Amino acid sequence: MSFALYIIGFMIFMAGLIWAALVAGVPQLYIGIGVLVLLGIGIFSGVSRTRQKDPPAN
Numbered sequence: 841m842s843f844a845l846y847i848i849g850f851m852i853f854m855a856g857l858i859w860a861a862l863v864a865g866v867p868q869l870y871i872g873i874g875v876l877v878l879l880g881i882g883i884f885s886g887v888s889r890t891r892q893k894d895p896p897a898n
Contacts, residue, residue, distance in 0.1 A: 843890040850882040 854875065861871050 843886055846886040846890055847882065850878075850886065854878055854882070 857878070858871060858875065861874070
């Protein structure tokens, strides 16, 4: 559940960045590349922040 909340928050953050880039006149190709990069970073960081700790080995 916390991963889903993290991704939803990250999507809202990305939507704001996309909107700002469109208003600033950034070409759509660069926006698309940036979205793909940010999406990858968001997934990696979401998984690492919400992953459960491994139980200690006996």
